[in-house]
Every structure is written in C-alpha cells, then in structure tokens.
Amino acid sequence: MATFLLEVGTEELPADFIDEALEQWRSRIPQSLRDHYLNPEGVEFYGTPRRLAALVRGLPQRQPDQEEEIKGPPAQAAFKDGKPTKAAVGFAQKQGVDLASLEIRATEKGDFVFARRTVIGQPVAEILTQLVPGWITGLEGRRFMRWADGDLKFPRPIRWLVTLLDSEILPVSLVNGAQSCVSDRQSWGHRVLHPEPIQITHAEAYVRLLDNAAVLVDVEKRQTLIQQQIQEAAEQIGGVAVINPELLREVTNLVEFPTSVIGKFDAEFLELPPAVITTEMESHQRYFPVLAQADLTELLPYFITISNGDPEKAAIIATGNERVIRARLSDGKFFFDADRTHPLESYLPRLETVTFQADLGSVRAKVDRICQVAKQITTQLNVSDDKDIQRAALLCKADLVTQMVGEFPELQGVMGEKYARTSGESEAVATAIVEHYLPKGAGDKLPTTLPGQIVGLADRLDTLVSIFGLGMVPTGSSDPFALRRAATAIVNIIWAADLPLNLDQLIEQITADFAQNFAAVMKPSLEELRQQLQDFFWQRIRTLLQEDRRVDYDLVNAVLGENDQEYIERALKDLLDVRDRALFLQTIRNDRSLETIYETVNRSSRLATQGTLDTHSLDPTPLVRPALFQQPSEQAFYDALVQLVPQTQTAQAARNYRTLVNALAEIAPTVSNFFDGPQSVLVMDSDPDVRQNRLNLLGLLRNHARVLADFGAIVKSS
Structure with a gap:
C-alpha cells in the first residue's frame, strides 16, 4: 500500500480560508477517490498560513479491475433469423468483446443485447496525476485573486507544489499564463526559524520533516498548543486568560510555529470600560486579555499575543506590541473622555x-x-x-x-x-x-x-x-x-x-x-x-x-399545521400557547396518554375531510340533526359532543390541555362504538343527508381535538 502527499505552498493565506479549504477537501478528496474505485485507509489534512496539504494513506498501486455491463441495440436489430446483423458485429467490435459473448436480456422496453467486459485498472499514479489539479483549482472562497499574467485564481499566489507517491514525484503542473508551477519534492520551512528549502524524501516523512523545520502543520495540535501556552502565560502573571474561541481559531491559522508573548500596558487605562479594552485587544490586535479571576470582569494590565517569530526575540516582540496597544488605548481614552463631555441625548440630532x-x-x-x-x-x-x-x-x-x-x-x-x-x-x-x-x-x-x-x-x-x-x-x-x-x-x-x-x-x-x-x-x-x-x-x-430536542418533529407539524392559515394566525396571536402545546404533546406522548385518544381522533379526522364542516365549530346543536339518526350509537355520540363543548371551551380559555385530553379520552369508547360496536353505522351512507350528518359528528370531534393539535400530522408511536 502507498501513501500520497499533496502540498500546495502559497504566500500567506487569509486565516478563514484555511479552514474553509480543508473542509472542502475533507468532503471532495475522499469522494473523488471513491469515484475512481480507490478506497484509502485514511486521509489527513493539514494547513498553515503558507500551505494546504493532504496525506492519503493506504492506497493500492492500481485500481481494481472492473466488470462493466454495456447495453447495446435491440435484440431484433442485432439478430435476424438467429444470426448476428451488422449492428451486433459493430457493437461487439466497439466494446472489444467476442460476438459469441453477447447476451440477450429482457428489459422494460423489450429485449436488448448486452456485453460484459473487464476494464483493467489504471495505475494509481496516473489517476492521482489527473485528479490533483482539479482538487486545487476546485476550491472555492472569498477574495480569490489572479497574479502574474495568467488566469489561475487562488486567494494568494501559489509558489510551490509537492506531489509524492511514497518517494516518487508525480508529474503535476498548474499553468498560469507564461508561468507554470511544476510539482517537486521541495517544500519550505518557517520564514524566520528555517528559511531554507526542505527536501521531502517520502510522503510519510512529511509531518516530521516540517516539524524539524519549525512548521506545525496539524491545525488541531497547533491550536491545542496555543491554548496551553496562553493559559500558562496567564498563570505566570497571576491571572486567567480570556480565550475567545473564534479568536483562538483565527490566531491558529495565522502562525506556523506559535510562541506566547506577555505584554503589559499602563494601569491607568484600566479606567476605561473593560469592553473597550477587550474589544481593542481581540478585534484589532488579536491579543488575549487577562482577568484577575475567572468569574470576574476585572482586567489585569497585561495581554498575551501569539508570535510567529523567533522565540528568543520575545522581549523585543513584546515591546513592539506594547507600543501599539498604548497608542490604541490612548485613542480609546480620548474618545471616551470626549464623548462624555456631552449628555447622551445631545447626540440625537x-x-x-x-x-x-x-x-x-x-x-x-x-x-x-x-x-x-x-x-x-x-x-x-x-x-x-x-x-x-x-x-x-x-x-x-x-x-x-x-x-x-x-x-x-x-x-x-x-x-x-x-x-x-x-x-x-x-x-x-x-x-x-x-x-x-x-x-x-x-x-x-x-x-x-x-x-x-x-x-x-x-x-x-x-x-x-x-x-x-x-x-x-x-x-x-x-x-x-x-x-x-x-x-x-x-x-x-x-x-x-x-x-x-x-x-x-x-x-x-x-x-x-x-x-x-x-x-x-x-x-x-x-x-x-x-x-x-x-x-x-x-x-x-x-x-x-x-x-428544540425536547419536541418530536411530527408534534411540531401538529401544532403548526402545513400551510394551515388558521394555525398560522393562531400561532402568531399567541406564541406562548404554540410553544406550550408542543411541549404538552410531547409530555402526553411520553406518559402514553396520547395513545388513549390517538386512534379515535385520527380516524375521525381522516373521515371528516370527506365532509363540508369548517374546522372551528364546536357546538353540535345547530349542525347535527338527531332526527336523521338511525342507531343509538349516533345519539350517544351526539350527547357526548354536547357535554364536551363546555369542557373544551374551559380548557381552551385556561389553556389547560390536560383537561381536554381527559375529556377526549372519556368520549373515545363512545366513538369506537359508533365505528365498530354492535350499533355501528356506515359513515358514508348512500343518503347524502345521513352521510353529511355523520360526517358532521366526526368533524366536530376533529375540531375539539384541533384546539390542541392537528392529529392527522401525528405519527403513530410504535
């Protein structure tokens, strides 16, 4: 098995692009390899301000052979009187198979000729040589630029390219006008600490050789080291560092060999609001502020910065940064003092x-x-x-x-x-x-x-x-x-x-x-x-x-409906109610009381759509005609609905939906008898008046349940 190394060397990249590019490679490179029948054991991705790299381990020396099946002409055109026609001969020649190996198979569109052939796998070196340019030029992001006289776009000029399959250089080039960047085994170390070129002898040696050249290519390890250095530096001055995760990530992508540097500013600037000081440090200077204690906002007159320079020059670096922060905080103090000479209201005009x-x-x-x-x-x-x-x-x-x-x-x-x-x-x-x-x-x-x-x-x-x-x-x-x-x-x-x-x-x-x-x-x-x-x-x-992980997806649909204007308006009129109903539905699902009413309400709701009753009426008195009843179960259903009206109205007014659920549970046996008992009825009766009367009964029950939710949207629990 082989290891492949790709390193794209550049001028200093924007910090946010490094994470974006590596994230794109994480999805694209493995998929690209799978598309070519290559399944490596693993792919690792590295990035610093001056390079993007991918290390692919466990690659075979060549693709596995593939068995292909090719559909040819219709059987009627390929064979006549059992003998092959020119169409069959031409198809076999084109596919490089014997005429006798052609098969006839039935398809949805009739019988067709098929050929099977073995495609010999290509050497992995050839495939990678073809794929690598697309991996690089396919990256997307903000602020892409052209340089020299070519049309190649990248966030910063590409200066070198390393493509090694184990120790073999793969011939890859990126053409940019009159210039071309041709792959080699030569990389570069840290600008200051190791400005000489590095010869990558083997793909597996990449991380070690870069580490020896003062370049920590592993983004996550570099971030962990930076965080550790910041915390240790804060402890040295008796404080606790404020580590903003976004700033930490940005700083990680600004350095190749991090060194924490402690700086100090005049204590008089602590008279400024802490937010002014921390904003100046974090947003403008990429410094980490230091608190006296973790649970307080009291700042110490120190800051911690991460240098990409020579650790032996830390004192000089600190002095330069102290000079910058002093000037910035002086400006802040001037603005603060000047602004306070006028009352806030005076700024309105x-x-x-x-x-x-x-x-x-x-x-x-x-x-x-x-x-x-x-x-x-x-x-x-x-x-x-x-x-x-x-x-x-x-x-x-x-x-x-x-x-x-x-x-x-x-x-x-x-x-x-x-x-x-x-x-x-x-x-x-x-x-x-x-x-x-x-x-x-x-x-x-x-x-x-x-x-x-x-x-x-x-x-x-x-x-x-x-x-x-x-x-x-x-x-x-x-x-x-x-x-x-x-x-x-x-x-x-x-x-x-x-x-x-x-x-x-x-x-x-x-x-x-x-x-x-x-x-x-x-x-x-x-x-x-x-x-x-x-x-x-x-x-x-x-x-x-x-x-909200507390609420199942179908219960959300039940309280909001699907393009249901009535539910939309109801939700906007009472946002607290829609939240509470969703949480309550989850509660009765968890305690299984939903099961006691689900089948009855859901069956009634489905059938009710066959009728013409609106979705908000609750009182059966003006909508149902007892004279049309043919079975006692209909009268019992009607009487239960009459008794349900005040209970539903009370539950709705007090938003006490447990009362409504209990009331629906009480009516459930009556409705079941209406459907399936010894006095059951056929809802879709041939008489339109009887049919509508029964559908109105079901529609009214649905409407009572709709005070809580649309039960048709609830998925039955297994």
Missing part, C-alpha cells in the same frame, strides 16, 4: 446624518418608529408606567454617532449604556440600551429586563416590516439586513420572557403605519406584506421548535 436605508430615511427617523412600536407593545402588555421604556427607545441608537462607536462599531449599545449612566439616566434605561441588541448571535444571552425586551422587539419589528415593505425579502443565503436572525430573536425573546404578546396584531398595526408613511416606495400590497411576514415568522417558529 446627529442621527439625522446617518442613513438607515435610502428609501427609509435616517436612523433618527427609525428611532421615532421604534418609539411608536414600543408604545404599541406596552399597550398590549398593559404596562402602566412606560417612561423608562420610551426613554430607552429614544436613546437606544444615540451612541452610534459617538467617537468611540465610530472607531469601534462592535461597541454599539455597550457604550450607550456607559454614556447613559454618566448622563444621569436611570439604571433601567442604561441597561435597556445595551440589552436591546441582544441576542447578537446564536447562543447569545437574551435581554432580561422588560425595557430591554420591549425596545429590542420594537427595533427588530420595525426593521422587518420596513425592509419587507420595500420588497427586499430574503432569498436563499442572501439576507443583508439579517432579517431571519431578527425574527428568530423576536420569537426567542417572547418565549424566554413569557410575554403574552399578539404578534399578529402588532404586524397588522406596524404594516398599516408603514403603508401610510411609505406609500410611495412600498412594493407589495398591504395584504401581501402582512401575509409575507406571517409566513416568515411561521417558518422561524417551526425551525425553532424543530431545533
């Missing part, structure tokens, strides 16, 4: 100069809309004193035009909170300003205060209605205004805070206001806009419930 969206006006205009939507939310929630909420809504975007946020946009909200406090705003207002941006991403914490929740909802609802109103609906992966994330956040905030909001009513109010104020630029009709938003939120609710 400047928001007129910041455009939210060309057709929607300034951020200041958006703030006014946020205040209006916040008022509508507080009205629904019967909040008696909304002074803090309105104040937070007014000031929530004011920090966007401060010098600090202008320099560090990721601090929006964070600085608003700080400046609100120094301006004498209440604690509730200050907290709401920072919380209204939460959650910022998947897994992020949610706002915990009512003002923060309401302002956050108002901001996102305004954005959704406004952008949808312009006809800019997200399509595919294109979502420049992060509308999916906004809608998901709205649902999560409502669920987490148990806010009894009627989202459907809010959509109706906000869209009406939008139509009045932006009629000139509004693309869909008012009704279309509302329907689009309803569907959009319904999809988000469905996704969130499906991602």
